[in-house]
Amino acid sequence: MAAPDTQTEAHDPNEMDLLRFATAGSVDDGKSTLIGRLLLDSKSIFEDQLEAVESTSQSKGYDYTDLALLTDGLRSEREQGITIDVAYRYFATPNRKFIIADTPGHIQYTRNMVTGASTADLGLVLVDARQGLTEQSRRHAVLLSLLRVPHLVLAVNKMDLVDWSEEVYEKIHKEFTTFATKLNIPDLEVIPISALQGDNVVNRSENTPWYSGPTLMHHLEHVHVASDRDLVDTRFPVQYVIRPKSDQFHDYRGYAGQVAGGVLKKGDDVVVLPSGMPSKIAKVELFDTEVAEAFPPMSVTVHLEDDVDVSRGDMIARPKNAPKPSQDIDAMICWMTTEPLRPRQKLAIKHTTRTGRAMVKDIQYRLDINTLHRDQETNELGLNEIGRVQLRTTVPLLCDPYAKNRTTGSFILIDEATGVTVGAGMINSGN
Known part of the structure; x- marks a missing residue:
């Protein structure tokens, strides 16, 4: 044998x-x-x-x-x-x-x-x-x-x-x-x-x-x-628009990113957010090779049938199951720097591939992670502390609750002066 x-x-x-x-x-x-x-x-x-x-x-x-x-x-x-x-x-x-x-x-x-x-x-x-x-x-x-x-x-x-x-x-x-x-x-x-x-x-x-x-x-x-992983709610944050300068690929236009939810397939009806422009998926590529479908956490390039305006920070989703753009964010924050987080503070925010600015509207409570007690008397969050915070953003975030999707439900806060990440957030809801 x-x-x-x-x-x-x-x-x-x-x-x-x-x-x-x-x-x-x-x-x-x-x-x-x-x-x-x-x-x-x-x-x-x-x-x-x-x-x-x-x-x-x-x-x-x-x-x-x-x-x-x-x-x-x-x-x-x-x-x-x-x-x-x-x-x-x-x-x-x-x-x-x-x-x-x-x-x-x-x-x-x-x-x-x-x-x-x-x-x-x-x-x-x-x-x-x-x-x-x-x-x-x-x-x-x-x-x-x-x-x-x-x-x-x-x-x-x-x-x-x-x-x-x-x-x-x-x-x-x-x-x-x-x-x-x-x-x-x-x-x-x-x-x-x-x-x-x-x-x-x-x-x-x-x-x-x-x-x-x-x-x-x-x-x-x-x-x-x-x-x-969420294989129902299609979420594809666009990270990069691929448009080669070469004459050989003058008709090539692809949108690269990592699938954050759902399944992407050729022929699917989609909508580009936040513009709301509809289209269909022409093909999905992985390393220059067309694939039948893409799902989390695959990094792929998506091609659309229509020449619509798509930029970094936009999101491709299904028309009847798209996230609602939100500027008022309710989230749990883990604070990561010695300078406390206080109301009215202004920071840069990065959510998936989208960036903007955010202001702290209110700190609702600080969570004691030993006893799970909620301290509602606090007016700041110190280093390594976790609390529930209300934010207002300058750009609409295409988000989901963190409990539903850990990618589209999370963000980081950045000190604009130093460029240092000072907080990590988990979204409860957005309005």
Whole structure:
């Protein structure tokens, strides 16, 4: 019998599903070590990288390989043994491609955690089995819920340090499940692991005969994320108008961007917003090749049958299911700078590919993300604080509620003087 053709049996990397997930939890719960373990056991690091980590671990006098060094890239992170910036890592298994956002655990870096989790399909919250749930564990779970991350895994780490106690695991499991009922968490999995030793990370552990659930890697490979994307409401923010100068392509006019919702197909009736001009899709291209359809999060070029005026910042949608242009925005804001956000403040706003200016009309309340209490007496938002805010924009935003579409329902606020991003917003509604 002939040997199987492994090349034809292997998954096409271009067709493999992609999962974005973000780590969260308290300081020293082992987030960076867990990611290092995933990279090591999935054979996604080079030999020289592993040798460098082993050498550094030995020079520090460790009797183990400090896998956290694979992700803590900043010098200040390595010196302090903490994560400050969001570290992105990429790896793949035969079943799926992954993008990991290793986010900080310190409260003063909450804004960095929000940045890393804002595009995640899954949130991975670690807790130290010895400590149980901490204030920061709950804080990050609340943030993941606010950010509408649809899948959540609670990894009970360092089980080897509590002698693989089923009682400890069940106590944390019950406590977190009770807490999660107050939040919007549609899918929750609780897994006992040891990131340092590798138990239940990629391979099933013999130390947890009482646990019958999946390993962490098995869950990451098989969690279903395709249905999380909005395939009903067509949203295509135009990022760039492609009009080559060459005589060979003098009739070529395409509109490039990333599909934020719905499905785009040749022959579909569409409307260009905010002008309201109707047309039909002539074709959809991906890397100069025509495709039958495009869906989130594909980046494509759309051609229209009619020569209508389309510019960057416009949006292509379906005529009977289009977002309503809004200038009065009700949103939750995560404030990211030391200078507080106050009423009457003016900032630049960027929503999808559209930019404009915004004024803060009112701060309705500040949310205590530990107790979920709404402080309605506040008149400002400080660094890393989250609150409900009313904005008035100079240009109409083609938006949806964040709960409906995380792309068209989010925006960033920018300091016009410095160009620094100072806030991230999640739209509740627009008028």
